[in-house]
Amino acid sequence: MAQARELYEDATRLHDAARALLADHARALEAVRAAHAPLRDASVAEELASLPLGRLKDVTEGRLRLAAVQAAGFTSVGEVHEASRHRLRQIPGVGAQTADQALAAARQLARAVGETVSVRIDVDRPEPRTTALVTALYRLVEAGPDLTRAVQTAERYEKSLDELLPAARPATGRLRLAFTGRHRRDAARAALAGLRELTARAAEADVPLRLAQATADLLREPASEIEPWVDFEVRSAEYYSRLAEICAQPTDLAAAEGFVPSEVAERVHAQPLDDTHRRVSLRGYQAFGARFALAQRRVVLGDEMGLGKTVQAIAALAHLAAEGHTHFLVVCPAGVLINWTREIGARSTLRALPVHGPDRRDAYAEWRERGGVAVTTFDVLHTLPDGDGDGDGDGDGDGGPPPGMLVVDEAHYVKNPDTRRARSVAVWTARCDRVLFLTGTPMENRVEEFRALVRHLRPRLVAELGERPGTAGPHAFRRAVAPAYLRRNQKDVLAELPGLIQVDAWEELSAADRDAYRAAVAAGNFMAMRRAAYADPETSAKLRRLRELVAEAAANGLKAVVFSYFRDVLTVVREALGDDGSGPVFGPLSGGVPAARRQRLVDDFTAAGGHAVLLCQIEAGGVGLNLQAASVVVLCEPQIKPTLEHQAVARAHRMGQVRAVQVHRLLAADSVDERLLHILRNKNRLFDAYARRSDTAEASPDAVDVSDDGLARRIIEEEQTRLALRPRDAPEPSHRL
Known part of the structure; x- marks a missing residue:
């Protein structure tokens, strides 16, 4: 007993x-x-x-x-x-x-x-009632x-x-x-x-x-009244997601579901979505997107930039993992391979294996043996064993069982069926039962491209669409392609969000950039280290990603502003963007440009019809100018002073902005960028946030930021140790051009 x-x-x-x-x-x-x-x-x-x-x-x-x-x-x-x-x-x-x-x-x-x-929730004008809500959500x-x-x-x-x-x-x-x-x-x-x-x-x-x-966790009180506000700034989307779940925030349901026909919507609603292997909450439209991919099996997710296509794909993979699937494959441009690897690790319990570089064969073999999510690039895909018996590249044909889902990011890369990357993707899509193409390009404006993409997924649907399916207008087009295509726009599904979406885009240094970086580290040249990622414009991964972001902004008719601390980096960017012809490029707007000329540049940028790009040196463009015409902001490198980034982004994210602002910070892995972020992240963020809101901080950013010299010296020494480089005799680190 x-x-x-x-x-x-x-x-x-x-x-x-x-x-x-x-x-x-x-x-x-x-x-x-x-x-x-x-x-x-x-x-x-x-x-x-x-x-x-x-x-x-x-x-x-x-x-x-x-x-x-x-x-x-x-x-x-x-x-x-x-x-x-x-x-x-x-x-x-x-x-x-x-x-x-x-x-x-x-x-x-x-x-x-x-x-x-x-x-x-207005983060710039907190008052007792909104503070109570943010604090309640914080827990x-x-x-x-x-x-x-x-x-x-x-x-x-x-x-x-x-x-x-x-x-x-x-x-x-x-x-x-x-x-x-x-x-x-x-x-x-x-x-x-x-x-x-x-x-x-x-x-x-x-x-x-x-x-x-x-x-x-639920009973833990915030350390101060401002802590929930600081956290809200960092991850406002999660706050709004919880608020929508708890208080049934109104949304346009038809828009959130991409205006798909009722029979498709019913089938999607009936599809369960297991969250066992997921580490992030989904907004309603994101859950619908993941369910759509699972229920319809072979689809294109064409959501506008900033709506979380990656998260929706990961949610679908996590569900399939809960059902017992063990192998998944993601194909993406080289510039976002690191992002995919990091996002899978941060948003799910799934194991991500980059299949890229000289060790790609070993990584692929490990994936085949142990499972997980293999993340590879278009250029590497054709070299992998495809399992079709004849091999698509130089593989041996022993591809093993097909992945539980194939995800192809930036799928418009395979719109031309005559390219090698398109042929490689076609081989893998033929093997897989479930395929998810991701692209932010609005397909109703590029019907022929859509036909090329959907031919990979549903050849019969291409025949049913006829020769000119886009002539009946976008609504008729969407109904015709609804079984295989879902697109939502920010204005339809993010009505209650303050318009700020921040994304860290991690890239790998190219061989030439890596050599330039090592030379800068050895010389103890901190500023050269910070801009080494642009040393070779032909191979620069950051520059390639920047062009992709600008191209996607152009495809969606959005204006973009590009910030860098360095004038020579902006010169490289201007030369790179000047070749694509997607829209006018204004600037660079630098400290040497007279104030009147600066305003004329901004006015011309604002008045330009449709897409345009404005290049700004961050210390010149971050203060005193209103750039609310821009809804895409690209930061070429992280800044030593966090207030510089805050003020620069605030030029676009301010009263009068009619669209959500997407902020993309370009970062190089295994470099000064990573060390800089790590050190700055460990600062007292509560004090930092409080100071940013004070009059003193707005007038003098130097009052609250860490010492430039001390930070630079520390990072140089740590990088020299990490890379086993013997420091040469060099002057103290310089912070000006």
Whole structure:
């Protein structure tokens, strides 16, 4: 009996832990709803105040007489909505029926507005109500994706223990068991066995520890009032994602689902999406995109830049991994191979193996043996064994079983079927049951390219589209290609987001750039180290990625601004962009350009129709200019002073910006960029953020940033040690050109 009592007590403690987590989670959700409600009500009131009084007639189909109400000084729907029945009846000429009808119409409009209004969190103007909401969300976001799984686990254990504990109680004492009927004794012993199995399974999976950790995370208070705001700046998308889940933030469902026909949408909704191997929450449209890829099996995901196509692909891979698939293949341009590898590791529990460089054969063999996500490039793909028996490149044909899913990023690279990369992709798409093409190019504007892409996936659909499927207009085109194509635009699905999407784009130094970098390290030349990634424009990985970003911006009709600390880097960029002819390139706008000339450059850039590029030296373009015409910002290298980046991005991300701003920071792996970010990340970010908001910081960035000389010296010494380079006699690091 002692063992039975001990087992019962263990199960009771597990039950209490599960209930405690669920209660704390419920309180955390309620705190978000309570903080959200007054902000939502204020937004509704603001919207109603902007509606003219005459809109009440629209609701009542013109039957409502408002002359007397208007004569009394009422001008908006909001004023009527806030008035009482008694107040309206005091107006001469307004009877009980008119007052009731006016109030009913105002309330109907308020409900309609409430279904569409979104709460926006203004990080530049924090006030008590928004601080309360950000703080309430902070606990849930900071707890991370493990919280959701912990809550689901707690729900399962609570439900099982609610049944087993009462049934097993008679078996915990001899006297209690003796006075229990035979049927209940048998049930008690069976329940006790169930508790034994349940607690053993929980102990093996560390469930008590996971529940306790999740509870602690939910109860942890922020170190200061500003900490949630700092975190919100870093990952606002996660905050808005949680807010949408908890408070049902309104979205245009048809737009979020790419306006696909109802029969396709129903099939996608029926597709489950397992999050066991996923480490990130998805927004509603992203979950739909991942489900679309799984349900439709062979598709093109053509979302606009900045909507998270990579995350949606990873979510699909994670689901397939949960179903038992072990091998996946991602093909991408060389410039984003590092990004894919890092994103897979950060967003999922899947194992990413770069199949690239001189060791690609060994990496491929390891992938075939152990599984995971092989990430390779278009140029390497043709050299891999394709398993079709004849080999597509110099492989031996022993490709093994096909991957559970093939993902092709920047799929417009294979639009020309006569190229080697297109032929290699065609071989692999023929092998795989599930294929996901990713591209930000709007296909309804390039129908022939779409036909070339979809031919890889669904040849029959190409025949069904006919010769000129785009002549009927974009809506008809989307319906025709709906089985294989999904596209969403930022303005349709990110209505409540403050327009800032930040992406770190990691690249590998080319051989020439690596030689230039090593020479700069050996010479102790910090500034040469920072711009070594552009030493050879012909092979520069950063420059290649920059051109891809600008080309994608051009395809979507977006303006871009490119920042660098170095004038010679901007000169290289201008020469590289001048060749593509996608749009005008203005600048460089540098410190030597007179103020009036600077403004003319910005005005010309703003006035240019469609896509254009403005080149800015970051110290000149980061202060005093409004660049809200730009919705794509590219930072050629990380800055020593974080405030420089903050101020530069703020030139575009400011009042008057009508689109979300995408910020792409180009970074070179295994270089000064990585060391610089690591050191700056370890600074006290709370103080840094607080100082950035102060008048002193805006006037003098030097007041809060780390010492240039000390930072440069430290990085040089560490890089010389890492690369085993003997430092030569050299002057102190220079920070100016």
